[in-house]
Amino acid sequence: MSGAALRMEDVAFSYGDMAMSFDLAVEPSSIVAVMGPSGSGKSTLLNLVAGFETPASGRIMIDGADVARRAPAERPVSMIFQENNLFAHLDVEKNVGLGRSPALRLDAPDRAEIASALARTGLAGKEHRLPAELSGGERQRVALSRVLVRDRPILLLDEPFASLGPALRREMLELVRDLHGERGMTILMVTHHPDDAAALADHVAFIEQGRVSALAPSSVMFSRDAPAAFSAYIGA
Amino acid sequence: MSRPDRRVIAGVAGLGAVGILIGGAFAGLLGEAVNDWSGAVSAFDTYMLRVTRFTLWQAALSTLLSVVPALLVARALARHPHFAGRALILRLFALPLALPAIVAALGILALLGRAGLFADVLTAVTGTRWQGIYGLSGILVAHVFFNLPLATRLFLHALETVPTDQRRLAAQLGMGARASFRFVEWPVLRAALPGVAGLVFMLCVTSFTIVLTLGGGPRATTLEVAIYQALRFDFDPARAVALTGAQIVLTAIVVALLMRLGANMAGDANLPVASRAPAVAGRAERILNSTVMLVALLFVAGPLAAIVISGLQADLARLAADPAVHAATATSLVLALLAGLLCVLLSLSLTMARRAMELKRPRNAAPSLLERMLDTGAGFVLVVPPIVVGAGWFMLLRQTGQVFAIAPVMVVTVNAVMAMPFAIRALRPAYDAASARHEKLCASLGISGINRFRLVDWPSIRRPLCTALAFAMALSLGDLGVIALFGSDAVQTLPYLLLARMGSYRTADAAGLALFLGIICLMLMMLVDRTRSRT
Incomplete structure (x- = not known):
């Protein structure tokens, strides 16, 4: 890109x-x-x-x-707001995955991409946390990860x-x-x-x-x- | 973003379905009126005047007897957050909302009827053989049983909007019971009073089951019961048209007045939580308030206990083996489930469409007519009570000879639409809040249509949706209005069977069925409370 x-x-x-x-x-x-x-x-x-x-x-x-x-x-265009960047009921991986497929139908390359975006933003190991279990900074890192996979x-x-x-x-x-x-x-x-x-x-x-x-x-x-x-x- | 939103199309379809139901009823009424114009006009006679007067009179008395004590009870509950029975009272006061009217009527008869638990005591006190509580006094007791708890909860809700700091300030300034009532509590109660009183009045004007079972003869008959009797017993459609017309005018006037007062027409199923108010009452006030709360508790608990006691005395084993009971239970559950599902579907379509239109409109622009209809359209079904809709369709279908075959459809659709104001009240805040949070995000990620519903909307509205479904089912299960008109030996619901057993003086059977029906409805409402408390 x-x-x-x-x-x-x-x-x-x-x-x-x-x-x-x-x-x-x-x-x-x-x-x-x-x-x-x-x-x-x-x-x-x-x-x-x-x-x-x-x-x-x-x-x-x-x-x-x-x-x-x-x-x-x-x-x-991708955008990150001050808040409400994540769906509270979906975990980190799914929130990022929505940047790939709005129907959340993800294949193996998509998942690999998501994993590497999460690793890049320092969220490796937190794939299955819910937004409520993250700090404010981490939540915005998730949003940044999604920006990366949306490309x-x-x-x-x-x-x-x-x-x-x-x-x-x-x-x-x-x-x-x-x-x-x-x-x-x-x-x-x-x-x-x-x-x-x-x-x-x-x-x-x-x-x-x-x-x-x-x-x-x-x-x-x-x-x-x-x-x-x-x-x-x-x-x- | 200028493409037509599918949510709006769904909403228009939902609104159209409601329109067909109401419109069909009006078509039936108008057709009948045109058919027999002189008959309809001549039905405006002294009988109708008397029925109208009684309808208003019993509603006014019921309102007075429910609302004034409710003010006292609510204030007592608010001032004694640590009263031992407080939680029990609040829990108990939630029950009448879920209880079918016919079950409550049976409870009151089991307590105060001719052969009721108190009959001997009352005979001794009055000195003459107790004749049972029928007519106006029976209607009033039943209406207060339903509406005192409702009004109390609404007033308590109002009192809990008083900021804690204001209460602390009142305590610091050393305000006694009288001063704090005048400066702190009365202002919020006065603001809530017109709405609460109006709602109770409306509920009593349109009360059908209570008047049918506890009222007696032409002296204690309301418009709704008179419509039913004109159609089912006197076969006098012209009179039914006239009565229905009078009922619509009456409810329209009441609703119009209520709207001006800003009343909350759908009532409130929310249970106020314990207040954080400091306990400041003195000794005399504490004794007085405890008495008030205890009396209210006994008044509501009495009929409930009577339902259980007399229900357990019935031959439950035989009832459980009765094929008529099996059939009625199955019919009731299936119809209630269908009504609940239809109600939720229609309510959801209106809710989503309204929100979609609100989003699309420029921020300062006034809402369009369609948006306003999506907003308040469901509320207008309150102007046309189930009996009126049923009566209209009854007349429309009278010629076809299919009146009783259509019974299941009528029960399902009318009950679904009648529960819509409640369902929308449960759904809309959740959907609108979720939409406010997610709308931009969905647009920017291109999540729309079924994907959006599956991934975004469903998880946020699942619980209020279950609440609305259970509530609509409970309402439908307990309904006697539509089924009283359309029921027959072929299609019987539990309330209809109950009424039939009462009519043939099989009181023990009726009591057993009432207990059974009451338990089903309470289980549904407990489900509501559980889904609600987990949110």
């Missing part, structure tokens, strides 16, 4: 009385931190790319094809590590960076932490009032040349 290019062109969507319009171009295999105040539209942007929201107009191009009208499962060129992270402690969050970010090094998928990551963005992302997209008001390399965004509104937001 390698990353795909993502382009949002005049993607219009209204949420209540807030009208949003997104324009964004992301290079293949880059990692973009999506930052901005609460309610600015960060999660909506991710939901539009994933297909949970349908835009009123505009195009969402992934590797040159417009996916804006496709069902979520038909898009070359889609774009990964959306909607603050999946926000509820973890600082050390654990850093550990998870390192895992994401390693997986990115191996697979090269394009990553959009919503985060409130400038440190996370600086550590992981090569670009930062700043969202204000339903628009992408700035998109620049992290080195620029975390320097004195950053847009004033962004500096004010991160308190730099």
